[in-house]
Amino acid sequence: MNIVVLVKQVPDTWAERKLKDADATLDRASVDGLINELDEYAIEEGLQIAEAQRAAGNEAEVTILTMGPEKAAESIRKALSMGADKAVHLLDDGLAGSDGLSTSYALAQVLGQIGFDLVIAGSESTDARMGVMAAMLAERLGVPQVSLANKVEIDGTAIRIRRASEDGYFEVESTLPAVVSVVEKTNEPRYPSFKGIMAAKKKPVQTMSLADAGIDPALVGLGGAATEVVDHTQRPPRQAGTVVKDEGDGGAKVAEFLAAQKFI
Amino acid sequence: MAEILVLAEHVDADVKKVTLELITLARRFGEASVVWTGAGAEEGQARLAEYGATRVYVAADSVYDDYVTNPAAELLAQLVKEKSPALVLVAGNAQGKEVAGRLAVKIDSGVLTDAVDLQPGADGPVAEQSVFGGATIVHSRVRRGTPIVAMRPNAVAPEPAAGDAAIEAVSLSADATGARITNRVVAERSDRPELSEASIVVSGGRGTGGAEGFGVIEQLADAMGAAVGASRAVTDAGWYPHQFQVGQTGKTVSPQLYMAIGISGAIQHRAGMQTSKTIIAVNKDPEAPIFELADFGVVGDLFKVVPQLLEEIGKRK
Numbered sequence: 216m217n218i219v220v221l222v223k224q225v226p227d228t229w230a231e232r233k234l235k236d237a238d239a240t241l242d243r244a245s246v247d248g249l250i251n252e253l254d255e256y257a258i259e260e261g262l263q264i265a266e267a268q269r270a271a272g273n274e275a276e277v278t279i280l281t282m283g284p285e286k287a288a289e290s291i292r293k294a295l296s297m298g299a300d301k302a303v304h305l306l307d308d309g310l311a312g313s314d315g316l317s318t319s320y321a322l323a324q325v326l327g328q329i330g331f332d333l334v335i336a337g338s339e340s341t342d343a344r345m346g347v348m349a350a351m352l353a354e355r356l357g358v359p360q361v362s363l364a365n366k367v368e369i370d371g372t373a374i375r376i377r378r379a380s381e382d383g384y385f386e387v388e389s390t391l392p393a394v395v396s397v398v399e400k401t402n403e404p405r406y407p408s409f410k411g412i413m414a415a416k417k418k419p420v421q422t423m424s425l426a427d428a429g430i431d432p433a434l435v436g437l438g439g440a441a442t443e444v445v446d447h448t449q450r451p452p453r454q455a456g457t458v459v460k461d462e463g464d465g466g467a468k469v470a471e472f473l474a475a476q477k478f479i
Numbered sequence: 480m481a482e483i484l485v486l487a488e489h490v491d492a493d494v495k496k497v498t499l500e501l502i503t504l505a506r507r508f509g510e511a512s513v514v515w516t517g518a519g520a521e522e523g524q525a526r527l528a529e530y531g532a533t534r535v536y537v538a539a540d541s542v543y544d545d546y547v548t549n550p551a552a553e554l555l556a557q558l559v560k561e562k563s564p565a566l567v568l569v570a571g572n573a574q575g576k577e578v579a580g581r582l583a584v585k586i587d588s589g590v591l592t593d594a595v596d597l598q599p600g601a602d603g604p605v606a607e608q609s610v611f612g613g614a615t616i617v618h619s620r621v622r623r624g625t626p627i628v629a630m631r632p633n634a635v636a637p638e639p640a641a642g643d644a645a646i647e648a649v650s651l652s653a654d655a656t657g658a659r660i661t662n663r664v665v666a667e668r669s670d671r672p673e674l675s676e677a678s679i680v681v682s683g684g685r686g687t688g689g690a691e692g693f694g695v696i697e698q699l700a701d702a703m704g705a706a707v708g709a710s711r712a713v714t715d716a717g718w719y720p721h722q723f724q725v726g727q728t729g730k731t732v733s734p735q736l737y738m739a740i741g742i743s744g745a746i747q748h749r750a751g752m753q754t755s756k757t758i759i760a761v762n763k764d765p766e767a768p769i770f771e772l773a774d775f776g777v778v779g780d781l782f783k784v785v786p787q788l789l790e791e792i793g794k795r796k
């Protein structure tokens with residue numbers, strides 16, 4: 216089974232993240248990059264499915280697919296050290312500034328070239344937070360969208376998931392090939408072992424340019440994006456509120472505040 | 480007048496509040512045409528009219544309930560081609576965003592998600608988004624195709640207005656299936672308001688100490704007529720179900736009042752509640768980051784503060 220896991224490098228959620236003044240794109244250079252936390256669940260799911268396939272006597276391979284600048288190689292290495300077999304890095308200056316729609320186009324072009332039985336993504340990235348990639352890719356690739364999974368089961372070419380819904384979950388089933396996205400309740404991502412870290416250094420990483428992947432440069436990057444940022448500002452800090460220490464009257468103080476605001 | 484498509488969210492005939500918000504918003508830009516998938520439109524029609532919907536395209540087929548996102552996106556794509564609307568609005572929850580994403584590919588148009596406001600601009604609608612955990616405000620627009628915008632629930636107040644909500648039956652002209660929904664497991668519905676729609680949310684964190692301790696959060700929510708929310712620490716530990724998680728990977732809420740009880744205020748939690756109008760925090764650690772957001776905070780033990788608050792609320796009733 217050919218499993219492709221999509222991995223995005225994002226700025227550390229805890230760091231101060233800013234848009235650049237010049238072109239309103241994310242300043243990725245000045246902050247530490249790491250694997251989008253939700254993609255770690257996608258990697259883990261891919262590894263577990265591959266392990267189960269091998270245990271059943273089937274061949275299975277996990278490929279990491281990353282689109283991003285040079286620096287994203289660090290995240291690819293980490294994914295490989297967790298146990299993925301190889302990686303493809305879509306790397307081209309022409310991609311900078313792509314929006315969700317153009318990113319899905321670029322990734323779909325690569326997926327079309329490398330082939331897949333199963334594509335696994337995290338449910339969203341912690342920087343852009345759109346939560347649309349699995350849906351967009353399923354549409355572009357013409358395969359079922361098996362997204363927002365908090366539980367995944369594969370049985371031959373059948374795939375069954377629990378899809379997190381607004382007020383519970385849906386049981387969803389489909390056949391491979393398919394695009395899956397996972398939420399953070401799916402599994403517990405493993406830490407890379409020392410052996411894994413050493414082994415990752417020798418694992419193949421194929422770099423692809425726009426031309427290699429057959430991507431039309433007019434459809435990606437800032438120029439190819441279907442959306443644009445008009446302006447951006449730092450939110451003024453919230454006005455500092457009142458913080459009191461409970462001296463045995465904390466509950467009463469909250470009640471007073473609520474009453475003054477007409478909440479009770 | 481320009482036509483605006485609004486994808487309705489409803490449980491049978493019950494129209495969700497977010498849909499009334501979207502209709503209200505659509506009227507800023509033109510005539511609101513509601514797109515209703517599945518059953519219940521006849522019963523829901525009066526409500527749509529009350530908020531000023533001009534018409535309702537009804538696709539009563541069951542395919543929309545049987546398959547993940549694709550049929551709804553295909554129907555919208557078809558209507559975009561037939562009606563050339565100026566804008567498509569969907570609810571900015573996880574499912575709504577996925578429909579928006581698929582639609583964007585189908586009609587090669589830009590999509591903006593998680594908008595907290597949308598205003599007319601010289602080059603089309605301009606969306607306001609709150610990004611990076613709420614630290615940055617971004618205005619953005621669609622520059623190719625028909626703008627598709629997923630609005631954060633509670634971003635606009637629904638305003639009644641007269642409308643005909645004239646029903647027009649529509650159906651899919653192409654096949655759209657994909658992944659099949661075989662079963663829907665709905666958690667037991669409480670009488671509490673729905674989390675993403677509620678005007679008051681009372682959330683509990685790890686400080687509640689367990690499923691039993693979390694009971695005080697439910698009690699307070701009931702006393703306030705509020706929805707219950709939880710931090711990820713609580714849902715991960717299984718003290719409360721996942722669908723009540725507030726934050727980056729849970730629900731985004733924007734209520735009039737948000738009460739964070741025994742929650743530290745990690746950035747991923749804040750991402751889901753930062754745009755609440757008024758925030759109250761109760762935490763025993765004076766250094767807890769949640770106090771940076773709080774309009775009113777109490778440093779103290781929640782098991783002392785909350786019972787006293789309940790007593791005070793009881794007295795005032």
Ligand SMILES: Cc1cc2nc3c(=O)[nH]c(=O)nc-3n(C[C@H](O)[C@H](O)[C@H](O)COP(=O)(O)OP(=O)(O)OC[C@H]3O[C@@H](n4cnc5c(N)ncnc54)[C@H](O)[C@@H]3O)c2cc1C
Pocket residue numbers: 252253399683684685686687709710711712713724725726727728729730740741742743744745746747748751761762763764767779780781782
């Ligand atoms: C990819 C990713 C996504 C995430 N998404 C979310 C998300 O959607 N939502 C979310 O909430 N988190 C999310 N998190 C987790 C987040 O980082 C925090 O771990 C989590 O919010 C902590 O929950 P908490 O505040 O309840 O627990 P803690 O951080 O442990 O805080 C508990 C607080 O309770 C206080 N306390 C303890 N006892 C008492 C008492 N008796 N009285 C009063 N106060 C008391 C403590 O002082 C402390 O401040 C995510 C993390 C990652 C990596």
